[in-house]
Structure formats: C-alpha cells, structure tokens
Amino acid sequence: MIEVRIHGRGGQGNVVAAYLLATTAINEGWHAQAFPAFGAERRGAPVVAFVRLNHEPIRRRCQVVSPDFLIIQDEALMNVPGITNGLKADGGILLNTARGSDSYTGDIDSSLITLPATQLAQQYLGRPVPNTALLSAFLKLTDLLPQPALIKSLEERFKGPVLEKNIALIEAAAETIPDNSWKMTINA
Amino acid sequence: MRKALEGSQAIAQTVALCRPQVVAAYPITPQTHIVENIAKLVADGNMDCELVSVESEFSAASLVLGAACAGSRTYTASASQGILLMSEVLYNIAGLRIPMVMTCANRAISAPLSIWNDQQDSMAVRDAGWIQLYCASNQEAVDTTIQAYRIAEATELPVMVCMDGFTLTHTLEPIDIPAQAMVDEYLPPFNFSRALDPANPISIGTLVSPDHYSEARHSHHHALLAAADEIIAADADWQQLSGRAAGGLLSVSGPDDAQIGILTLGSIVGTLSAASDTYTDLPATQLINLRAYRPFPVDALRLACSGLTDLIVLERALSPGFGGIVSAEVHAALAGMPAVPRIHSFAVGLGGRDIPLEIYRTLHERINVAEPQPFSIIDVEREKLPVEDHGIEVTGIMT
Numbered sequence: 001m002i003e004v005r006i007h008g009r010g011g012q013g014n015v016v017a018a019y020l021l022a023t024t025a026i027n028e029g030w031h032a033q034a035f036p037a038f039g040a041e042r043r044g045a046p047v048v049a050f051v052r053l054n055h056e057p058i059r060r061r062c063q064v065v066s067p068d069f070l071i072i073q074d075e076a077l078m079n080v081p082g083i084t085n086g087l088k089a090d091g092g093i094l095l096n097t098a099r100g101s102d103s104y105t106g107d108i109d110s111s112l113i114t115l116p117a118t119q120l121a122q123q124y125l126g127r128p129v130p131n132t133a134l135l136s137a138f139l140k141l142t143d144l145l146p147q148p149a150l151i152k153s154l155e156e157r158f159k160g161p162v163l164e165k166n167i168a169l170i171e172a173a174a175e176t177i178p179d180n181s182w183k184m185t186i187n188a
Numbered sequence: 189m190r191k192a193l194e195g196s197q198a199i200a201q202t203v204a205l206c207r208p209q210v211v212a213a214y215p216i217t218p219q220t221h222i223v224e225n226i227a228k229l230v231a232d233g234n235m236d237c238e239l240v241s242v243e244s245e246f247s248a249a250s251l252v253l254g255a256a257c258a259g260s261r262t263y264t265a266s267a268s269q270g271i272l273l274m275s276e277v278l279y280n281i282a283g284l285r286i287p288m289v290m291t292c293a294n295r296a297i298s299a300p301l302s303i304w305n306d307q308q309d310s311m312a313v314r315d316a317g318w319i320q321l322y323c324a325s326n327q328e329a330v331d332t333t334i335q336a337y338r339i340a341e342a343t344e345l346p347v348m349v350c351m352d353g354f355t356l357t358h359t360l361e362p363i364d365i366p367a368q369a370m371v372d373e374y375l376p377p378f379n380f381s382r383a384l385d386p387a388n389p390i391s392i393g394t395l396v397s398p399d400h401y402s403e404a405r406h407s408h409h410h411a412l413l414a415a416a417d418e419i420i421a422a423d424a425d426w427q428q429l430s431g432r433a434a435g436g437l438l439s440v441s442g443p444d445d446a447q448i449g450i451l452t453l454g455s456i457v458g459t460l461s462a463a464s465d466t467y468t469d470l471p472a473t474q475l476i477n478l479r480a481y482r483p484f485p486v487d488a489l490r491l492a493c494s495g496l497t498d499l500i501v502l503e504r505a506l507s508p509g510f511g512g513i514v515s516a517e518v519h520a521a522l523a524g525m526p527a528v529p530r531i532h533s534f535a536v537g538l539g540g541r542d543i544p545l546e547i548y549r550t551l552h553e554r555i556n557v558a559e560p561q562p563f564s565i566i567d568v569e570r571e572k573l574p575v576e577d578h579g580i581e582v583t584g585i586m587t
Contacts, residue, residue, distance in 0.1 A: 019194065019360045026192035026362045035359040059458035061355050063542045153192075 002144065003064045004051040007083060008073030008131070011043040016157075017071065017131035018049035021138070023153040024145050025053045033058045046077060053144065069182070071138060072096060073117070073130050084108065092182045094138055096130045113141060113181065115173060124169035125162075136170035141182040147174060190364050195326040195356040198363045199265075199291060200225030202330045204235040205371040206289075206337050208263040210255035212240040212248045216270040217303045218353030219293035223265060245270035249277035256286045257392050259383030261337065263288070267353055268295035271309040275316065278346075282317030283408060284393055287340035287380065289333065293353040294454065294504070296539040304540020305353040307454060307504035310481075311513050317408055319347040319415055320482040324435070324457040326356050326363050331434040332479075334366070335422040337375055342422070343415045344381070350481075352455040352504075354540065366430055374429055412483045419480050437485035439477045440492050446472035449493060449529065450551065451518065452502040453478045456536070456543055460502075463548030470552045478514070486521040493522055496529040498555050502566075506535045511563030530555075534566040541567055 004021065008014035015036045022034035030053055037048035050064040066086040075097040077083055084093065091110050096117040097103075104112045115137045117130030132154065139145050147170070154166050193201070199222050203211070211230075213223040229235035238255075242248045245266050252262035266274055271292060281288060292310045296302040310320060319339060323329040329351040336347035351357060382390060396404055420436050427433040442464060448471055450460055457477045464473055476492050476499075478485075493499055499522075501515035510516070515533035522528050532555045537543040550566060570578060 019192075022360050023192035026190075031362060032192070033359060033361045035354070058361070060462035060545060061359070061455050061459050062544045065544065 001052055001054040001056075001058070002069070002142075003067045004053075004069045004071060004138075005064050005067040005086075006049045006051065006071045006073070007077050008047055008049075009043075009077075010045045010047050012047075012073045013129055013131035014047045014049045014073065017073070017135055018051045020132070020150070020153050020157070021051045021135055022053070023156065024135075024139075024149045027152055028145055028149050030055060030145075031057050033061075037063060046080060067091065069094065069138070069142070071134050073134060075099070078104075084110070092141065094134060094141065096134060111182065113137070113177065115176060117173065120169060120173055120176075124172060125165050132166050132170050133173035136173040137177045140174045140177045140179065143179075143183045147171075189367070190362050192360055193326070193363045193365070194221065194358060194360045195329065195351065195363075196221030196293075196358065197225050198326055198330050198365060199333060199351070199357075200229060201365050202333045203263050204229050205366065205368055206263070206334060206375060207261065207372075207377075208237050208289075209260040210238045210240065210252060210262045211264065212242050212251040212255075212262075213264045213266065214242055214245045214248045214270060216245070216267050216295075218295055218305070218357045219265045219267045219270070219291065221357060222291060222293065226263075245273040246277060249274040249281065252288055252290075253277060253281050253284070253286060256281075256288045256380070257284075257382075257384050259378070259380045259385075261288075261341075261378040263290065265291040265293065267293040268297055268303075268309045271313060272297065275313050278313050278316040278318060280393070281346045283404070285344040285382075285408065285411070286346060287337075287344050287378070288346045289336040289340055290346070290348055291329075291333070292348050292350045293357045294350055295353040300539075302539040305355050305504075306538045306540070307350065307352070308506075308538075310348060310350045311505040313348075314482065314513070317345070317412065318482065319343070319345050319412065319419070319480070321347065321349055321419070321479055322453040322481060323349065323351045323356065323479075324455055324477055326351075326359065326361055327432070328434045328479075329356060330363060330365065331426060331430065331432055334371055334374065335419075335426050335434060337378075338422045338425075339415065339418050341378055341380075342418045343411060345411055345415055350454065355455045364430075364432070370429055374426060416480065416483045416485060419483075435477055435479040437480040437488045438492060439479065440474055441477070442474035443472040445495075446474040447495070447497040448472070448500070448552070448555070449474040449476055449496045449498070450500045450502055451476040451478055451489075451514070452504075453481060453514065454504060456502065456504070459543055459545060460548055463545045466545060467549055467552075470549065473548075473552075481514070484517055484521065489518065489521050490525055493529055494525070494527075498532065499529040500532045500534065500551050500555060502534050502536055502551065504535065504537055506538075506563070506565070515563065530560050532560045533563040535563070536566050538565065543567075
C-alpha cells in the first residue's frame with residue numbers, strides 16, 4: 001500500500017489534490033482512499049490531506065502516520081516543526097518551490113524533488129494554484145499511474161478553458177521532472 | 189457502477205435513486221455536502237423533488253413529517269446539535285409511525301464544541317423510537333439508505349442511517365452506485381396507508397388520554413422489535429439483486445474458534461479488521477459489527493457471543509455518570525447465557541480523535557486482567573488532564 005500525505009494551505013486545493021490522485025487510481029482499477037485531516041479549514045491556514053493507494057480493498061480509516069511520500073504545496077511549511085514526521089526512510093518529498101532540489105541538500109535525509117508549481121500555475125492558469133502541477137510531477141516521479149489517467153480525472157471535475165489550461169499545465173510540469181526517480185515496486 | 193466518490197456525494201446520488209418527493213434539511217457540518225449535492229442534483233434537473241430550504245433543523249424535521257403524512261416519500265439529514273434541535277420532532281415522527289429516512293452524519297455534541305466525529309448524537313436519540321442502522325463503509329451507507337426506505341415503508345417506522353461524519357462523509361473511495369432500474373425494482377412507489385386525504389379525512393397526532401397511551405407505546409415497542417425481520421429480509425433481497433449485503437442485524441468476521449470478540453458500531457470496524465491482519469501475534473479475535481442498534485438484536489448477539497470468553501465493547505459515546513451505553517445493553521442482552529463472556533467496556537475516538545491501528549493492541553493489553561475493569565475512555569491522555577485529576581482512575585459503575 002502506498003500512503004501519501006499532502007500539506008498545503010487553505011485555498012490551494014489540498015483536498016482536491018487528494019481526491020484527484022485517488023480518483024485517478026480508482027479509474028485505473030486501483031483501490032484508493034482520500035480524506036482531509038478534518039479541520040475547520042480557513043484560507044491560508046496549514047491543512048493536511050491523506051491518500052492511500054492499493055491493489056486490495058483498503059479497510060483502515062485511521063490517519064496516515066508513516067507516509068511513503070509527502071507533497072508539500074507551500075515551501076514555508078517546511079519550517080513547521082514535524083512536517084516530515086513519520087515519512088518512511090526511503091520515502092520522497094515533492095516540494096513546491098522555485099528553488100532547485102539541491103537547495104535542501106543536507107537538511108533532509110529523504111529524496112527531495114522540487115517543482116516551481118506556483119510559477120507554472122501562474123503562467124498557465126493565471127492563478128497561483130499549484131495542486132495539479134504537483135500531481136502531474138508526482139505521477140512522473142513514481143510512475144504509479146499514467147498521465148492520461150490524470151487528464152481523465154481532471155475532465156470529470158473541470159471543463160472548458162479551465163480544463164484546457166490545466167492539461168497544458170500538467171504537461172509542462174511533467175516535462176520539468178526526471179522520469180521514474182521514485183519508481184518503486186508496489187507490494188500490495 | 190463503480191465510481192470514485194466522496195461519501196456525501198454517494199449518499200446524495202443514492203437518495204436521488206430512491207425518488208423522494210420532498211427533501212428538507214438545514215446545513216450542519218459534517219452533513220452539509222449531502223444536502224449541497226442533493227441541491228445540485230435538483231438544480232441540474234437530475235432529481236425531481238420538492239427541495240425546501242428551512243430555517244432550522246426543527247423545521248426540517250417538521251416539514252418532512254407533514255409531507256410524509258400527506259403521503260410523500262421524504263428525506264432529511266442532520267448531525268450533532270441539529271439532531272438535538274430536531275429531537276422533539278423525531279419522537280413525534282416515530283410515535284406517529286411515519287415512514288421516512290434520514291441520514292445522521294455522526295458528530296460529537298457540545299460542549300466542548302466539536303465539529304468532529306463520534307456517535308453521541310444518534311445515541312442521544314436512541315429512545316426516540318426510530319430504527320437505527322450504523323454503517324461501516326460508504327458502500328454500506330449507500331446500500332443501507334436504499335434498504336432503509338424499504339424497511340421504513342414496510343414497518344411504518346422511521347429509519348435513521350448513521351454514518352460517521354468525516355471518516356465516511358468526507359472520504360473519497362470506490363463506491364458502487366446501483367442502476368436506477370435496480371433501485372426501482374427493489375423499491376416500489378410509496379403508498380402510505382394513513383396518508384391525509386380530504387376525500388377520506390382522518391386525524392394524525394391527536395391528544396391521547398391515559399385510556400390509550402400505554403397501548404400506543406406497547407404497539408410502537410413491538411413494531412420496533414418486529415422490524416428485525418424486515419431488516420434481515422430487506423438486506424437479503426438487496427443482496428440477491430445487487431450481489432452485496434450490508435450486514436443484516438449484525439455481522440461477524442474473524443476465525444470461528446476465536447475466544448475474544450470486539451463489538452463496535454460504524455467505520456472503526458474497518459480499522460480493527462486491518463489491525464487484526466497486522467498484529468498476528470495477538471490472539472484470534474472475532475469482530476462483531478453491530479449494524480442494527482434499534483431494534484437491539486438480542487438473539488443474534490447471543491448467538492455471535494457464544495463461545496467467547498471475553499467481549500470488548502468499543503463505543504463512540506458514553507453516558508456520563510454511568511459509562512458505556514452500548515455495553516450496558518450488551519450486559520443485559522447476554523445475562524442468563526450459559527457462559528456469559530467477560531465484558532470489557534471502552535469508549536474511543538471521541539470528538540474526532542484519530543483511532544490508530546495500534547488501538548487493537550491496546551485493547552488486547554487492557555483485557556489481560558483478572559477481572560474486567562470499570563468503563564473507561566481508552567485513549568485519554570492523562571498528562572492533558574487537570575493536575576488534580578492526574579492519577580485518578582476514571583472509574584464508574586460496572587457496565
């Protein structure tokens with residue numbers, strides 16, 4: 001089972017990111033579960049959402065405590081104590097920042113990959129919403145699910161120019177990310 | 189059709205499949221997404237019903253009560269303080285023997301103010317005379333909602349479908365939404381025998397003198413007891429049609445020869461089931477998923493508990509000043525059995541506290557005692573208590 005914890009701020013589409021990732025997996029025949037760390041969500045406040053992906057039905061409904069991957073939508077959250085708590089030793093962090101991955105060398109033991117998702121979103125959507133770009137990068141890194149599957153779940157949620165711009169955005173995001181850096185065997 | 193859906197969205201789509209003619213609800217976390225999704229279905233022309241915006245939960249319940257008396261199939265949903273505000277009307281709906289279905293998106297009760305999940309709200313209206321069915325997953329909630337209409341209309345009793353707030357309502361997972369034709373085949377149009385009709389006038393809700401009140405209560409009590417058969421039949425028929433059962437009165441999983449049982453209600457069942465496969469060093473354990481809480485399935489419970497030496501009752505609410513609500517009833521139900529298991533009573537996950545996999549190990553450790561201990565809230569963190577309460581056992585009457 002693959003477990004992902006997504007950190008962001010209210011308004012960045014944190015829950016939508018979790019739902020999109022799980023929806024993409026479910027549409028591809030996986031079992032998946034996505035849920036927010038249920039809080040009273042306020043714009044700008046730190047928020048957390050969880051995703052589980054598996055080839056077997058998922059029975060547990062507790063919060064994810066030892067994630068395989070973190071997706072962090074706001075670089076400033078890296079300063080929040082405990083942000084990487086529970087991350088598996090061979091896990092990975094995908095961080096939204098304009099800085100290069102090597103900026104964090106030495107601070108973090110896990111593999112850390114950066115993506116300038118806010119800048120890309122600003123460029124393609126005209127809005128600083130980093131979630132879909134990060135999801136695209138996550139799929140490219142892990143090779144868990146094909147990119148067209150993500151486009152399919154975007155089509156279920158968006159239409160018209162918003163959909164078209166998001167598709168352009170996720171394609172651009174995928175191009176900036178090295179292939180399969182986090183490819184791993186799924187032991188369901 | 190298998191779809192990736194948020195629990196609330198699935199419930200809204202399922203309610204639409206049941207073709208209620210009148211829906212009234214007042215938004216309250218964590219029920220809100222259910223009603224929002226129903227409003228969207230109606231606005232988009234995908235659900236043909238009268239959706240009434242009301243100014244409170246009291247009005248929501250009153251409105252569906254009136255609409256049901258006029259012969260409509262109705263639906264409402266609420267949680268927590270909303271359930272409490274409705275409670276006067278909930279007793280009326282049940283006492284008047286009005287069939288209807290509501291969803292309780294289970295949430296803690298104030299104070300302290302909490303928007304998060306436990307089951308204190310539906311437990312607070314335990315005695316209102318409604319059938320109460322608890323759901324372990326969103327799929328069970330979907331299937332139970334459909335069955336609830338069938339049960340309500342066959343028994344002329346209202347049914348409360350209880351699903352854990354957030355843990356189910358806000359979780360997206362693969363859910364099979366049945367085809368409209370299947371639901372139509374299962375659920376014929378509602379034909380209320382006592383519908384108000386000017387051509388054939390009757391009164392509903394008149395004053396009842398001491399001459400007849402006891403008889404009305406007797407009939408209501410016995411109707412609830414007899415509803416157990418309909419709950420079983422509704423699930424069996426749905427299984428035949430859809431291929432899925434939702435757990436009848438209660439369902440048991442785990443090895444037949446297990447001597448330890450854990451009885452619980454709602455979404456924690458899945459976590460315990462996953463834990464039992466994870467902690468293989470612990471003794472074999474049967475999980476008893478209590479689906480029907482009202483009527484309380486005494487016979488099924490006695491059968492499920494025969495052969496157990498220890499039964500853990502793990503509940504999501506409590507009766508302050510007494511202890512476990514469900515465990516008190518379990519004690520009463522099992523009294524007189526040839527070999528009554530030792531009953532251990534715990535509450536867990538109050539006000540949304542996460543219930544981790546490790547709770548399973550903790551439970552096994554806590555029952556490894558000479559005599560069952562009094563009821564306790566198992567995940568209390570003592571260092572957070574006021575200093576004067578440190579070290580004081582949370583004792584209570586043995587339940």
